[in-house]
Structures are given as structure tokens and as C-alpha cells.
Amino acid sequence: MGKKMVLLFIYLMTILSLVFCLFNEKSVNMINMGYGSLWLLPFTFLIVTIFLFTNIILKRKSFTSYLFIFLSGIRFVVQPFVSVITGQFESLSMYSSTRQSNEIAIALMCYELVTISLLITYLVFKDNFFTADNLLKKLNKEKKLEGNGFFYFIYIVFSFTIFLIFGRNSGIFSFIFLKVDELGVRVGDLTDFRSVATKQIVLAGLIFSFLLVVSFSAKKFKETNRKRYLLYSLIMAMINVSVIVGERRSIQVYTCISTLYLLYICFSKKSKLLMWIVGIGSVTILVMMSLYKFLNIFIIGSYSEALKNNTVDQNQWSMILSAYFGGVELLGTAIDMKAIGTYPLSNIFYDFLRSIFGISFFFKDKGTLTTEIFNTFVYGYKREAGQLIPSVGYGYLYMGFFLSPIFTGLNVLITYNLERILFKLKSLEMSYIVSFIFLRFGTSLYQVTPPLVSMATQYLCTVGLVFFISKFFGKRKEFGLNEKSIDC
Structure with a gap:
């Protein structure tokens, strides 16, 4: 599939998702749950694609940017589309985020997409490293087994x-x-x-x-x-x-x-x-x-x-996408958690120190990991893992709204x-x-960094x-x- 065909597919899917979200924006269920502005996700992706992604796809060959565009497409286009079609907006978690937090989460996701897309564009265009000819030369160079x-x-x-x-x-x-x-x-x-x-x-x-x-x-x-x-x-x-x-x-x-x-x-x-x-x-x-x-x-x-004996539940697809790709509800949950507590920056250092193989042992039981705090909040009892915090949610907990995309970056x-x-x-x-x-x-790229x-x-x-x-x-x-x- 050529690059122009890929772009055509991206545009068609994004417009389709946007249309479906707009036709359902006044749904009582969507408004009550804080998803009335869900259409902003495919709309923002469409704008970013027009001004940034199209240029990247046509002129650069960076797998980092391709992965970011692919993951963003699932998160901002496919996930809202499936949610609207199935009427299922929750993830696999036991906690349902509040209407206000979901509205903030949608705005936060749009802000994250724009800022990180600008960063990606700068990185891949700052030199000629990611031109097709340059990468082809590097791939064709012989590599050898250097160990004994x-x-x-x-x-x-x-x-x-x-x-x-x-x-x-x-x-x-x-x-x-x-x-x-x-x-x-x-x-x-x-x-x-x-x-x-x-x-x-x-x-x-x-x-x-x-x-x-x-x-x-x-x-x-x-x-x-x-x-x-x-x-x-x-x-x-x-x-x-x-x-x-x-x-x-x-x-x-x-x-x-x-x-x-x-x-x-x-x-x-x-x-x-x-x-x-x-x-x-x-x-x-x-x-x-x-x-x-x-x-x-x-x-x-x-x-x-x-x-x-299996019977496929179509709602499960929406829940899986939300859980694995950092959907609105998971981000809304992190926003709810911040509203009822304070989280010092020292927690970030502890998270990273506990994640470095070899020295993590020395910091065991010296604090509580953010993932444990988050999952305890989600499930209502002490639990170390289960749900993933979106990276922008992690940034929001510790850095506030404007610096929230820092860990995605x-x-x-x-x-x-x-x-x-x-x-x-x-x-x-x-x-x-x-x-x-x-x-x-x-x-x-959209997941929290320490793991x-x-x-x-x-x-x-x-x-x-x-x-x-x-x-x-x-x-x-x-x-x-x-x-x-x-x-x-």
C-alpha cells in the first residue's frame, strides 16, 4: 500500500469517526457521562493530520513517527468510533470517572496530541537522518556478531x-x-x-x-x-x-x-x-x-x-480499546484521583528508582508506587497492578494541566x-x-514511563x-x- 493510499485511508476513517461522533453528540447518555465533546478527538486528529502527519508520511521514514500516528489513530479515531457504535464508553476498570473529569480528559487528550505532534515533527525534520535514501544506506551496511x-x-x-x-x-x-x-x-x-x-x-x-x-x-x-x-x-x-x-x-x-x-x-x-x-x-x-x-x-x-461455547460481546471491544490505549475514562479516573489528594514530586523519583533493574531492590518498601496508588483508587482495595495510567494522566497528577504531556514527550x-x-x-x-x-x-508512547x-x-x-x-x-x-x- 503506497503512502498516498495510507493517507487516503486515514482521512476516510477520521472523517467517518467524526461524523458518527457529531451525530451522537446530543445523546443523553453521552452528555450525562461527559462524552458530549467526544467529537473533538477525531476532529483534532484530522487537523493534526492535515498540517503535520501528511508531511511526515510523505517526506520522512521514521518508525517512531509512524508508531505515534498509528497509536494516535487508534486512540483518537477508532476508539471514539467504536464507543459511539456500541454505546459503551467505560473501560475494563471497576471505577466510573465523573462527568466533569471526562470533559477535562477529552480536552487534555487533544492538548497532548497537538503538543506531541509538534515535537515529533520537529524531531524528524531537524536533519536528514530519516530520509528514505539515508536509512536505506544504513540498513544495507553489514552487521556482524561481535561477541565471542x-x-x-x-x-x-x-x-x-x-x-x-x-x-x-x-x-x-x-x-x-x-x-x-x-x-x-x-x-x-x-x-x-x-x-x-x-x-x-x-x-x-x-x-x-x-x-x-x-x-x-x-x-x-x-x-x-x-x-x-x-x-x-x-x-x-x-x-x-x-x-x-x-x-x-x-x-x-x-x-x-x-x-x-x-x-x-x-x-x-x-x-x-x-x-x-x-x-x-x-x-x-x-x-x-x-x-x-x-x-x-x-x-x-x-x-x-x-x-x-463462546459468545462475543461487541461492547468488550470498546472496553479493551479504552483500557489498553488510555481512553477517556482511564484518564478521567486519574483526574478524579488528583481532585481528592496531593501527590509530591518525590513520588516520581521513587517510581523511577524502583524501576531501574539492579538498584530497585534498595528502594523496596521505601514508598508507594503511583501505579499501586492508582489501582487501589480504581478497585477500592489495596492492589499493585491491573489498570495502566495514561502518560498524560501521570503528568497531570504531578505537573498539572499545562505540563501534563511531559512524560509522553x-x-x-x-x-x-x-x-x-x-x-x-x-x-x-x-x-x-x-x-x-x-x-x-x-x-x-501513551503509557506511563517507569514500567x-x-x-x-x-x-x-x-x-x-x-x-x-x-x-x-x-x-x-x-x-x-x-x-x-x-x-x-
């Missing part, structure tokens, strides 16, 4: 041993689909140290297995043109995307795209078929994970039974710089690591640490581990 292959082999053996001892029967790992080990019990997130450590060690071993096989196969394929090396890479890529830890589908998405990116780097034009197969396999896994969550497979115990700046770094990298290992972190930030920092630092301090140790050993002749790197 023998060290990686030793670490892979170590990680597999850890898997056999601690991970195989622990319920931490699933393959292709989430297992139901005990009826009524969801997989959830890992919290105890041994489980987290086991997960990170084993996943790092899997990643470096993938990198070793793909880099070796790419080199051999260039030398011999034998298709069996494509097959080796395909098998390893499928294994990499098929291992599931927890029920977070976003992690599978990041793993899939990072895997596809490495296949493209190593095999270039020959990667198309590989990428299609891995992509289809990944989508299948994501569908299975979604069924597990939304059809309550963990209660029923069988995927086939859940599909047979921070997310954009981090993502933008990660993208620049990614295209400059010459290392296969860091290309995979940085692409994973870039995707985490890039797909969460993103948590994942990024955890990834750098585990997978990244193995790479840096391997690179150090590779330079030390006395270790006998300085084999030549494999180029892609």
Missing part, C-alpha cells in the same frame, strides 16, 4: 542446564500456547527472584542460540547458496518466537519483530519467505494467547470448549533516540537488544550483560576465546 562464539556456546549450555533443573517443571515456560496447569489459576507475571532469574537466564540463552544459528547460516548461505541454511534459520526463529513466558502478548510482539528484523539484516532479499512464515506463526501464537485471556481458558481448561524522545542508535549499530547482538527495547517504548524503564534496564542488565562479557572475553587472547566474528 565459544563464550556464547558455554553460556547456552549453562542456560539449558538451568532450564532442566529449575525451569522445565516450574510452569514458567510454555511453547506455542499457554498451558492450563491448574483450573482457575492464570499464568500471570513472575514475582519471586528465582523464577525471574530462571526466566532471564533461559531467555538470554535462547536469544544467543538464535543469533549464533542465524549469523552462521547467513554466512554459509552466502558462500554456498544452499537452502538448508535458510531452513536452519527458520527453525531457530520459530523456536525463538514460540517460547512464552507469562501472558503478556506484547512481549511476543516485540520478540517477533526483533526476530524478523534480524532475519532481514542477515538474509536481505532472501528473507521475505522466512519473514512471512515466522510472521504467520507469531500471529497464530498471539491469537492463542488472546483466547486464553479473553475466553477464560484458565477457568474452562480447554481451548476447543471455550471456542465452542519523554517517551517520544527516548524512542526517537533509540531508533537513531538502532540504525547506526554494527553489532547483531545490540541490534536485537535495542530493537526489542525500541519496540517496548515505541508501542507504549518501560523497568523492562529496558532488565533486558540490558541480563541479555546485554552476556553480550558485553562475551565481547570482553573475545578480546582477551589469554582466554583463547578470540575466534573471528561472523558477518551477515
